[in-house]
Amino acid sequence: MRRLTQNERLRALGMLQIGTTQAAVARTMNVSQSVISRLWSRYRDTQSVQDRPRSGRPRATTEAQDRFIRTLALRNRVITANQISARLQTDTGVRVSGQTIRNPLHRGHHRARRPRVIPCLRGHHIQARRRWCRDRQHWDNRRWSNVMFSDESRFTVDFLDRHRRVWRRRNERFQDVNVIRLDRFGGGSVMVWGGITVAGRTALHVVAGRVTGQYYRDNILAVHVVPFARRHGRRFIFQDDNARCHRARIVTGYLQQQNISTLPWPALSPDLSPIELVWDMLGQRLRQRQQRPANVRELAAALQQECDNLDQNDLRRLIRSMPRRINACLANRGGFTRY
CATH class of the missing domain: 1.10.10 (Arc Repressor Mutant, subunit A)
Structure with missing residues (x-):
């Protein structure tokens, strides 16, 4: 009520x-x-509309102790409630439970969440990211529309969906209906390559075998990138990351021979590449399928089908976020961004 x-x-x-x-x-x-x-x-x-005084259990901590609890959590983000409780008892002599520690944290809008996993950026990585962003800070969406963003990603047949939940009763944790069986080796995997632009995208390429410089040149660049570049015109710019096969001499020489301009890329910068979110979109679509792929062949077919079903407007919005990504990186002094 x-x-x-x-x-x-x-x-x-x-x-x-x-x-x-x-x-x-x-x-x-x-x-x-x-x-x-x-x-x-x-x-x-x-003669009043105020609530009547209510009886209740007295608080176990004072306002000063609540501030002490919140300060500890802010100074050490990975500290546990039990560790804060032990520290509170050592410093003030007050002994409380872990839930009592969580209460003032929740009132202060602190929530326990899984930490975000990001690449380990060293000093030279941060400096390179800042230089790259400063050089392209004034690029507008019209200029970014000439860039093709490309990348590879691997998908496994057996993947753990951490968003799935089961309804179970007490002592039913390990019953067959309440468990998800996961092959630790993934049950087979498929590596795919794709490229996106504002105006369109390439077909999703399923990699057969290992990606070497020669495979990358003959089966990806020659088949997908070069025809796309010729249709786009002289302003076309190609982007890929710093994988070894991408920087092989036969690859760089081939791109120069085809007069394809490339976009230099700072190392460890997936947050600056909009195509990274395309793989997340494909993974989400796979999880939402009523019938999941049972083998590698079905997985490859499902990936190609879901990629064809992606809305080009969504891909266009991802690429048009590049100015915001660059500004966010500069605002964080070259550090990682929310993207």
């Missing part, structure tokens, strides 16, 4: 005093008539 705020109580009281019925006031305030009835009875008995 919704509780009325102080201003709502005063407003309801004013309506009652001018003769409005309790039912009409309840409809106006979007509450039941019993709430208005109790409010009117309380006012007639006490």
Whole structure:
């Protein structure tokens, strides 16, 4: 049942005093008539609309101790509630439970969440990211529309969906209906390559075997990138990451021979590449399929089908986020961004 705020109580009281019925006031305030009835009875008995004093269990910690708890959590983000409890007992002599520690943290809008896993950026990586972003800070969406972003990603047949939940009763944790069997080696995997631009995208290429410089040149660049570049025109710019096969001499020489401009890329910068989110979109679509792929062949077919079903407007929005990505990286002084 919704509780009325102080201003709502005063407003309801004013309506009652001018003769409005309790039912009409309840409809106006979007509450039941019993709430208005109790409010009117309380006012007639006490001449006040304030809540009566309520009894309750006394707090185990003071405001100062709550601030101490929140300060510890802010200074050491991985500290546990039990560790804070032990520290509180050592420093103040107050012994409380882990849940008592969590209460002031929750009131302060602190929540325990899984930490985000990001690449380990060294000093030279950060400097390279800042230089790269400064050089392209003034690129507008018209210029980014000439860039093809490309990447490879691997998908496994057996993947663990950590968003799935099961309804179970007590002592049923390991029953067959409540467990998910996962092959630690993935049950087979498929590596795919793709490229996206504002105007379109390449077909999803399923990699057969190991990606070497020669395979990358003959089966990906020659088949997908070069035809796309010729259709796009002289302003076409090709982007890929710093994988060894991408920087092989036969690859760089081939791109120069085809007069394809390339976009230099700072190491360890997946947050700056919009195509990384395309793989997340494909993974989400695989998890939402009613019938999951049972083998590598079905997985490859499902990936190609889901890639064809992607909305080009979504891909366009990803690429048009590049100015925001660059500004976020510069604002974080070359550090990792939320992207």
